[in-house]
Amino acid sequence: MCSKRHVARPALKTRSAPLPQRWIDVKPRLALFVASLATFLVAIDGTVLFAAFQRLVQSFPGEPPTLVAWVLNAYTITVASLLIVSGRLGDWIGQERVFRIGLSLFLVASYACGNSAHLSELIAARVLQGMGAAMLTPSSLALILGNHRDAQKPMAIAIWGATGGLAAALGPGLGSVVVGHLGWHWAFYLNLPLGAIAVLAASFLGGPPLTTRLRLRHGIDVLSAVLLGGALACLTWTLLSARSIDPIHLGIGMLLTIALGGWFVYRSRQVPQALVPAVLWRVPGYMAATGASICFSTGFAMLFFGFFFLVTNVWKLDLSHAGLAITPGPLTVIPVTVASGRLAMRWGHRPLIIAGAALLGLSALWLMHYPTYPQYASFLLPGLLVSGVGIGLVMSSLTAVATMKLPAHMHGIGAAVNQTVRQIGSVLGVTLTVTLMAQRATGYDPYVLLYATLTLLSLATVACVWRWRAEPAARILG
Structure with a gap:
């Protein structure tokens, strides 16, 4: 075993050999461009459908608006549930790998959303798109942190954050123009050319050093993510259906929300490597x-x-x-x-x-x-x-x-x-x-x-x- 370890070390040194100065200067900018483009895609998809909502209701005339609202909420609930899990996954297998997987999943799901003929297909595709978006958000920030010197990081993070804010703010206006002229399908197809540019640019970035990957002693707390997503889904369903269901089902929805949310809080206090450490709230x-x-x-x-x-x-x-x-x-x-x-x-x-x-x-x-x-x-x-x-x-x-x-x-x-x-x-x-x-x-x-x-x-x-x-x-x- 010692000899195997000794043989593996020269490969790491060869891979981390000094790079040309020109590439050292360009790589941080390229990483910032890729990360900012990814967060732009994620943020704009959270708000672009504000403009398309009523067009979606018209496209599915047999479905009530409260059900069509799941096209928006399925994406956001999935992102909220898996955001922290994706960050931990990146620490485990490498943030650059998670970024590539997330970007590929996001683009495939975007095409599936635009190509959906039924509301159920669109909602399912939005869940997959949310999974990709959840993987992109923490890994894109990690790309910036891993490719910039300490003195460069504050400005790079500020640009990355401002890009996300700009996308979220411009999403409704841009969505109204695209949907008004081309239809709601193009609110999703619009992601494909931008995503292709991000894929091409990311291919020039090398993977992160192996030393940045963590060995998680207790694994990833996937159950807490499921509990959080379930509590959010139950709460959303209860609020949207409040006027159309009887009090018994309304009460069941609230009880499920409280039960799943309570279980999530309990795990945060009791489980090692919890999704949300309880100590965080004492800061x-x-x-x-x-x-x-x-x-x-x-x-x-x-x-x-x-x-x-x-x-x-x-x-x-x-x-x-x-x-x-x-x-x-x-x-x-x-x-x-x-x-x-x-x-x-x-x-x-x-x-x-x-x-x-x-x-x-x-x-x-x-x-x-x-x-x-x-x-x-x-x-x-x-x-x-x-x-x-x-x-x-x-x-x-x-x-x-x-x-x-x-x-x-x-x-x-x-x-x-x-x-x-x-x-x-x-x-x-x-x-x-x-x-x-x-x-x-x-x-x-x-x-x-x-x-x-x-x-x-x-x-x-x-x-x-x-x-x-x-x-x-x-x-x-x-």
Whole structure:
């Protein structure tokens, strides 16, 4: 055995031989390009169907909107359930290998989604697409960390994160143009050329060093991922079906949600190598940041999803004009997000989160008094700009707050849990929006209910971080 080990070492040295200086300079940029393109695909697929939802309902006339909503939620629930598992899998078999598998699965599933003739086929393909997306998110970040020097990592991670934020914000507008002119199938086919570029670029990246792969003593906690996904699916089904099922089945749905969620929490406290370590919640400020993240993400999804219902159902705009109408909001998010990073260095993240959530709540109160005919410049545009500023202030600050006080060995799991919570918030936002839109038949104004809920979520975001003790980022970072 000793001789075998001795023979294996020269191969490692040969593989890690010094590379040409030109390749050393280019490889970090190539890794950043590949990782950013992958996160762009994942993020945009989470929001692009906001614009396609009503077209999907029309394409499957025999299916109720609450069932069509699973086209959106199946993807997000799968991502939320498998995000942390995928990160652990990458530590075990190599992040670069997980990235390639995830990207291939994502592209195959995208083609299957676009080629689906039945709703059940589309939902199943969206589950596979979510599995690929869950593998891409942590492994794309690992590509950046593994190919950049320490001094380069903050800027590279900032570009990677901004790309995901840009994709999520542009998804509804881009989706409305694509779906309006080409049909909902092309919301998925659009992934194929971009994914092909990512595959080609990734082929020039070498695999990670063998020393970066961990030997997991207790394996990967797959059961906890199943429990989390099951609890989310039961909760989503219960909320979507609340008006169409009897109280007994409604109670069964809630009991299953509580039982699966309780089992998940129990395993987190008792099982070694748990999916979500219980010690994570004892880190100062992490619980507050998690609560704020789920409230904000729920409101974010409700805001953009609700915009499309308002401008298409009430103002009777077509999809292309609806997408153009809401574009100023997402475009406002990006520069504000960049500026908020500099402001946080001076004032800390807590004031930015409070100010951003307050602006989001004010925009919801403004939108609550919507006119029944198009008033863009005097009504919708101010609401879009104010909400865009609010979202830009909150978005990056919540991620920073969630991970800033974590010890170094918990940065990865802390960021993964925060991303999982945001996916859960997106599921709740879509589910609540579809549920509230169904209240039209009961005589209640669904848009007033939606924007009132968004106002409450903004207040809840403020409440979560109100007592959080924050310091300017410059002081914490040294």
